Amino acid sequence: MPPRAVTKSVRKTGGLFDGVKSNVEALIIGVKYFIDPKRMTMFYPKEYLEHRPGYRGFIVLKKEVCISCAACARICPSAAMKMVRVSEVDPKEPAKQRQKQYPVINYQRCIFCGYCVDVCPVEALYHLPFHDVTYESLGDMFLTLDLFQKEPLRPVEKEGVPVVYEVDETLGLVKRERKGGG
Ligand code: SF4
Numbered sequence: 001m002p003p004r005a006v007t008k009s010v011r012k013t014g015g016l017f018d019g020v021k022s023n024v025e026a027l028i029i030g031v032k033y034f035i036d037p038k039r040m041t042m043f044y045p046k047e048y049l050e051h052r053p054g055y056r057g058f059i060v061l062k063k064e065v066c067i068s069c070a071a072c073a074r075i076c077p078s079a080a081m082k083m084v085r086v087s088e089v090d091p092k093e094p095a096k097q098r099q100k101q102y103p104v105i106n107y108q109r110c111i112f113c114g115y116c117v118d119v120c121p122v123e124a125l126y127h128l129p130f131h132d133v134t135y136e137s138l139g140d141m142f143l144t145l146d147l148f149q150k151e152p153l154r155p156v157e158k159e160g161v162p163v164v165y166e167v168d169e170t171l172g173l174v175k176r177e178r179k180g181g182g
């Protein structure tokens, strides 16, 4: 005997009363968290998040350390890192030019996985512990070799207070002003 379809009655929703009730409930939740002194909202840019060392933020190249192995560009899963060929003075024979390759980064594509930093055999790449850098155009997010060697400016550090989120045994997750380093 073929199985019979089981039908259940479902409560009808979507009436005017349900709509008003949902909106009132949402407002009550909003007001509750607005007046809660323990609320965790960060008032950016008056406050900004200070990540701990090891956080995978922006990446900087130490060109003088780079051995042009291209491991960083090969491992990049999102094709954000590419090698560019440059002509430069040969330090062994200053009268001569030499051809070398160095990585550059496109922050339109980077997913901040950190593979490039991890794979570099000579630690020529390092992360900064922040993400909040703004660019005026998408084109600016494709860094040149010169820009890739400079730590990006972060104006919020001059204007705001660094905060961290920590677990408090009594209060749960809380926001605190960061004191000292790390
Ligand atoms: S962090 Fe990841 S995605 Fe970004 S450039 Fe490095 S390997 Fe590519």
Ligand code: SF4
Pocket (backbone or CB within 6 Å): 065, 066, 067, 068, 069, 070, 071, 072, 073, 102, 103, 119, 120, 121, 122, 123, 124, 125
């Ligand atoms: S992996 Fe390191 S040494 Fe090799 S090209 Fe990239 S930055 Fe340079």
